[in-house]
Each structure stands twice: as C-alpha cells, then as structure tokens.
Amino acid sequence: MRALLIDDERLALKQLQTMLESEIGGVEVVGTCTDSLRAMGLATELKPDVIFLDITMPVVNGLEVGEQLSTTVPEAKIVFVTAHRNYAVEAFELEALDYIMKPIFPNRLRKTVERVRESLSKTEDVRPDSDWPTVCCFNQLMVEMPLKDRQVMKWRTGKAEELFAFLLHHRNRLVEMEVIIELLWPGIPISKALQQLYTTIYHIRQTLTNAGLHAITINSKRGESGGNGYVLTLEETRIDVVDWEDRIKQLRKPDISQIHEHERVLDMYKGDYLGDYPFLWAEHERERLRRIWLSHMHLVSQFLIEQGELNRAVLMNLQMQQRYPFDEDSYFTLMKLYDAMGKRYEVETQFNLLTVRWEEGLGAAVDEHITEWYLNWSGGK
Incomplete structure (x- = not known):
C-alpha cells in the first residue's frame, strides 16, 4: 500500500511514517509534505493508495485540500488526522474513509490500515477489466499497462507513429493502401511507396509487441472494391x-x-x-x-x-x-x-x-x- 502523509508538523509526519512502516507494516510511505498547497500537485504526481491528511493546516485548511484531492486523485482513499474532534462531521461529509484523533495509537492506526486495504480490494473487484492495457490518446500517444505508470511508445519513425494513430482512429475498419500512401507518401513512385508501407507496418507490429500490446493486431485484407488494405483490431485493450x-x-x-x-x-x-x-x-x-x-x-x-x-x-x-x-x-x-x-x-x-x-x-x-x-x-x- 502506497501512502502520502500531509501535516504541517514535521515531528508528527516522522512519527506517523515510523508507525506505518515499522509498527504496522505493509505500508510504503512514498511522500511526506508540510505544505498544503504543494500537497495537491504531489498527490497527482505520486498517485498514492491512501492519503493521511491533517486538518488544521496553515494557508489552506485540510478539509479544503481533501475536497480538491477527491477530484484530482479520486482513486486515493483519504484519512483525516486531527486533534479536534469537532471536525468529524465535516470530514465524513467529504466521504473520507476514516478519521483519526491525535495522539495516534498503534491499535487505532492498524484498524484504519485494514479498512483502507478492504476498501482498495473492493475497488479492484468492481473493475473486472482493470488488468487490460490502455492506449492513451489525450495529447500524446502513450500506453498504460496494469499497475504501471503510463509510458511513451518508442517508434522507429514518425511515419510509423502516425500510421498507427491513423489505423487506431479507424479501428475495426478497412483502410485501403491507396488512402495510406496518399496520406504518408504522396507523390513518390508506387513501388517505392509500397515498400515504405510494408516496412512501416513491420515496425509498428514490433513496437506493439515490445510495448506488451499483444491484443492489438494489424492484418492485411482485401476490400469489397478489390483493393488491399489493413484493419487494426483491439481485443481486451482500452482507449482512454x-x-x-x-x-x-x-x-x-x-x-x-x-x-x-x-x-x-x-x-x-x-x-x-x-x-x-x-x-x-x-x-x-x-x-x-x-x-x-x-x-x-x-x-x-x-x-x-x-x-x-x-x-x-x-x-x-x-x-x-x-x-x-x-x-x-x-x-x-x-x-x-x-x-x-x-x-x-x-x-x-x-x-x-x-x-x-x-x-x-x-x-x-x-x-x-x-x-x-x-x-x-x-x-x-
């Protein structure tokens, strides 16, 4: 379990980190932060499973930070930590997973960690296709494999990247060779253009294999008009x-x-x-x-x-x-x-x-x- 700790008191951060990693176990503290404004960017960067968030923070109240985090990193579970019991109602209105009073005792913290694990397990159960790879098309072509960060796909040439994007755009439909050649190699002899096309298709297939996208296939087919072309097919693969x-x-x-x-x-x-x-x-x-x-x-x-x-x-x-x-x-x-x-x-x-x-x-x-x-x-x- 990956945890992010947010508290303006450095001593409180150190004590909580020690309890989670040494006394409770099974928790990796991936980041600590004393600045409520920086916390939101850090959470987006680290993508923790759980965020332990102090409520009485300077500049921006922890409840306000929690409300923002529920939007920017909705998959993260939020546990509020505070010395003031009167914040409990407001904390649970934000759908926090738990609310811990300071000083924190190991037995109470252990119950919270178990509750986080149970909640994370339920989240995984309602996403049966979460183990599918995802092709990301917002801004830049990338691939996100299960339980891994998204990565840029390494293309042999710019033509290979554009042809893959073009075939993905027209997925499950035949794209004739004439259309592809006119798009990527206009004005050059047909024999040379065809050779470039075959080579590029080969490089695309290699890139997909190296990226682990085995469920994406590109097959040559003959269209109803008699012309040859390619069809890109996706199975067990998501597109963002x-x-x-x-x-x-x-x-x-x-x-x-x-x-x-x-x-x-x-x-x-x-x-x-x-x-x-x-x-x-x-x-x-x-x-x-x-x-x-x-x-x-x-x-x-x-x-x-x-x-x-x-x-x-x-x-x-x-x-x-x-x-x-x-x-x-x-x-x-x-x-x-x-x-x-x-x-x-x-x-x-x-x-x-x-x-x-x-x-x-x-x-x-x-x-x-x-x-x-x-x-x-x-x-x-």
Missing part, C-alpha cells in the same frame, strides 16, 4: 478517450449528491485528442471531443453558480479559458461572476483580454451581446 466519453454519457444532470463525480470525470480530460501532433485527419474528432468537454464544463459551471459556489465556478471557467482561449462563453461568464463578487478590475480585464484575443487572433469583433452587456455595465465607457 473512449472510456472518457462513455463516462460522460453515463453522468446524470448535475446535483448536490454527485457533483464531485462530474468534476472528476471532467478532470480525466487531459488535453486534446492527439493534441501534440499536427495530424489534420484527427481535427474533426479533436474538435468533437473538445466540444463535449466544453459543453459539460459550462453545464457544471452553471450548476455551481446556481448553488452560490462562485469561487469554484470561477476556477472552472479559468480552466476552460486557459485550455481554449477562443471560447467566448468562459470570458462572459467570468465577467458576470466577477461583477457579482464586486471585482470591477477583473471584469474589465476579462473584456479587454477577450477583445485582444479575438481581434488579434481571429481578426473578428467580440459578440455584440457581450459588448452591449459590458457597455451597459461600464456606463458606456
């Missing part, structure tokens, strides 16, 4: 963008009981589909998935606004704006949010930023409705 879209479709309309699940699924969207590559053929799918993410982000943002959670809504819209700087709706929503929060300078900043980006980046004017709202708000200035 497919899993993500399936999860989005399963979500119900946001409500209080499962808003964290919406935020967790949205956080699974790590970037554009094959976004690190200039593949024009992927642009339509890239835009389609991007629109799904943006649409659901706006949906959750509106729900948070209706619930009076203005700060959380601000963070969501800033995230949209950072990832997709030409999304007008995020600027307009931020303008109205900052107005409601009495932050006049931020309203002006958002409108000016939108204007500059649209005029310089797109050569277009800001939407008339947004401009009219801003002029009315600013008194016509």
Whole structure:
C-alpha cells in the first residue's frame, strides 16, 4: 500500500511514517509534505493508495485540500488526522474513509490500515477489466499497462507513429493502401511507396509487441472494391478517450449528491485528442471531443453558480479559458461572476483580454451581446 502523509508538523509526519512502516507494516510511505498547497500537485504526481491528511493546516485548511484531492486523485482513499474532534462531521461529509484523533495509537492506526486495504480490494473487484492495457490518446500517444505508470511508445519513425494513430482512429475498419500512401507518401513512385508501407507496418507490429500490446493486431485484407488494405483490431485493450466519453454519457444532470463525480470525470480530460501532433485527419474528432468537454464544463459551471459556489465556478471557467482561449462563453461568464463578487478590475480585464484575443487572433469583433452587456455595465465607457 502506497501512502502520502500531509501535516504541517514535521515531528508528527516522522512519527506517523515510523508507525506505518515499522509498527504496522505493509505500508510504503512514498511522500511526506508540510505544505498544503504543494500537497495537491504531489498527490497527482505520486498517485498514492491512501492519503493521511491533517486538518488544521496553515494557508489552506485540510478539509479544503481533501475536497480538491477527491477530484484530482479520486482513486486515493483519504484519512483525516486531527486533534479536534469537532471536525468529524465535516470530514465524513467529504466521504473520507476514516478519521483519526491525535495522539495516534498503534491499535487505532492498524484498524484504519485494514479498512483502507478492504476498501482498495473492493475497488479492484468492481473493475473486472482493470488488468487490460490502455492506449492513451489525450495529447500524446502513450500506453498504460496494469499497475504501471503510463509510458511513451518508442517508434522507429514518425511515419510509423502516425500510421498507427491513423489505423487506431479507424479501428475495426478497412483502410485501403491507396488512402495510406496518399496520406504518408504522396507523390513518390508506387513501388517505392509500397515498400515504405510494408516496412512501416513491420515496425509498428514490433513496437506493439515490445510495448506488451499483444491484443492489438494489424492484418492485411482485401476490400469489397478489390483493393488491399489493413484493419487494426483491439481485443481486451482500452482507449482512454473512449472510456472518457462513455463516462460522460453515463453522468446524470448535475446535483448536490454527485457533483464531485462530474468534476472528476471532467478532470480525466487531459488535453486534446492527439493534441501534440499536427495530424489534420484527427481535427474533426479533436474538435468533437473538445466540444463535449466544453459543453459539460459550462453545464457544471452553471450548476455551481446556481448553488452560490462562485469561487469554484470561477476556477472552472479559468480552466476552460486557459485550455481554449477562443471560447467566448468562459470570458462572459467570468465577467458576470466577477461583477457579482464586486471585482470591477477583473471584469474589465476579462473584456479587454477577450477583445485582444479575438481581434488579434481571429481578426473578428467580440459578440455584440457581450459588448452591449459590458457597455451597459461600464456606463458606456
């Protein structure tokens, strides 16, 4: 079991680490942290099974950190540690696995560790396909094998990487050789292009074997029109963008009981589909998935606004704006949010930023409705 310990008292961290590793056993402390702000990034980096989190932290309260961690590392179990019993109700409202009072006694800590193990075991039981490898297509092509960190696939050439991505994009469908040659080797003699194609297919198969992706096969077939081509087939292999879209479709309309699940699924969207590559053929799918993410982000943002959670809504819209700087709706929503929060300078900043980006980046004017709202708000200035 991998554990991350977060407490602003270094002595408390050392004592807890010693108890877990020496007295309890079976626990590897993969990281300790005294800074609540740094803790969130460290948790994302280390991916621990359990996080022991002190509640009375400076700068950012441990309960707030726990709420963020439940979104960024939802698979990690959270155990709150504190000297104040009156935090218990709030801790369990955040669906913490356990709540330990200081000073910590070995017998009590042992019960918590057993509870974590039992919870982790149940989590594995409800994921029968968790031992399948995953092909990752958000941003960069990578592979994630069971119980291992994701790794970049080592391709012999850039052509091999693009052809694999192209066949994966058209998985379970025949892609004719003529189409592949026109895409990757246009304008060269057909005999030379075919030789390049055969060699590249060979290199792709080698790369898949070396990566442990034995369930992905590429076979040559003859199409109905008589032309030869290739079909990429996946068995017992997952694709992260497919899993993500399936999860989005399963979500119900946001409500209080499962808003964290919406935020967790949205956080699974790590970037554009094959976004690190200039593949024009992927642009339509890239835009389609991007629109799904943006649409659901706006949906959750509106729900948070209706619930009076203005700060959380601000963070969501800033995230949209950072990832997709030409999304007008995020600027307009931020303008109205900052107005409601009495932050006049931020309203002006958002409108000016939108204007500059649209005029310089797109050569277009800001939407008339947004401009009219801003002029009315600013008194016509």
